[in-house]
Amino acid sequence: DTEVTQTPKHLVMGMTNKKSLKCEQHMGHRAMYWYKQKAKKPPELMFVYSYEKLSINESVPSRFSPECPNSSLLNLHLHALQPEDSALYLCASSQDASWRNEQFFGPGTRLTVL
Amino acid sequence: AQSVSQHNHHVILSEAASLELGCNYSYGGTVNLFWYVQYPGQHLQLLLKYFSGDPLVKGIKGFEAEFIKSKFSFNLRKPSVQWSDTAEYFCAVNAYGGSQGNLIFGKGTKLSVKP
Numbered sequence: 001d002t003e004v005t006q007t008p009k010h011l012v013m014g015m016t017n018k019k020s021l022k023c024e025q026h027m028g029h030r031a032m033y034w035y036k037q038k039a040k041k042p043p044e045l046m047f048v049y050s051y052e053k054l055s056i057n058e059s060v061p062s063r064f065s066p067e068c069p070n071s072s073l074l075n076l077h078l079h080a081l082q083p084e085d086s087a088l089y090l091c092a093s094s095q096d097a098s099w100r101n102e103q104f105f106g107p108g109t110r111l112t113v114l
Numbered sequence: 115a116q117s118v119s120q121h122n123h124h125v126i127l128s129e130a131a132s133l134e135l136g137c138n139y140s141y142g143g144t145v146n147l148f149w150y151v152q153y154p155g156q157h158l159q160l161l162l163k164y165f166s167g168d169p170l171v172k173g174i175k176g177f178e179a180e181f182i183k184s185k186f187s188f189n190l191r192k193p194s195v196q197w198s199d200t201a202e203y204f205c206a207v208n209a210y211g212g213s214q215g216n217l218i219f220g221k222g223t224k225l226s227v228k229p
Contacts, residue, residue: 042204042219043158056216090158099208100146100165103217107157 004106006091012112015081021109023074023091029104031097032074034066035090037108043090049074050097081113116141116209120220127195128228135190135223137205147188148206148217149179158204164188175199197229 004025013019031050035043048056049068065077088108094101121136149161162173169181179190205220
């Protein structure tokens with residue numbers, strides 16, 4: 001299984017809602033990532049988990065809260081988002097967080113904040 | 115700081131035309147280089163990668179790229195494009211000594227192939 005899966009595919013939420021994005025991989029990878037991609041822009045790194053520990057937080061606002069319950073799962077908890085947070089949220093995984101490893105991307109969750 | 119430049123924002127070609135998309139990076143040390151493709155409505159897929167060895171790298175779907183260290187370049191090529199190659203193409207770099215697992219992406223090149 002060489003897939004990274006993400007749910008839901010689409011999410012519409014109000015600014016007062018709390019929701020979560022989920023990501024799963026069964027490749028035995030020990031590094032997982034959250035990226036944000038705005039329309040017609042490249043992905044921007046948000047968080048890196050290495051061996052289930054948060055290793056990088058790219059100055060992301062606290063309304064985004066990542067969680068790594070185990071080595072296969074990665075969640076992104078959303079609370080009190082702003083309309084400008086609307087974007088495609090991509091999850092990725094790699095063998096580990098070494099610079100030498102390629103990252104495998106999921107299909108993304110398209111988030112719309114009203 | 116590391117950066118990646120893709121020179122072409124939007125390239126329009128007819129089927130069977132040859133393709134070359136430019137990518138330059140700014141980092142003097144050892145790098146890993148990648149080309150990813152994002153077809154309309156689909157997720158990012160790895161086309162090819164360069165880690166070391168032969169600077170001419172062959173990827174999926176007939177794509178290849180050449181790493182020219184002296185020019186800090188990693189241009190993507192395909193001899194004859196098809197309508198199905200219509201997509202967004204991203205060059206990315208991961209540098210030795212860079213942040214853990216931090217892929218730096220270029221801004222992307224949109225390729226439109228006319229049938």
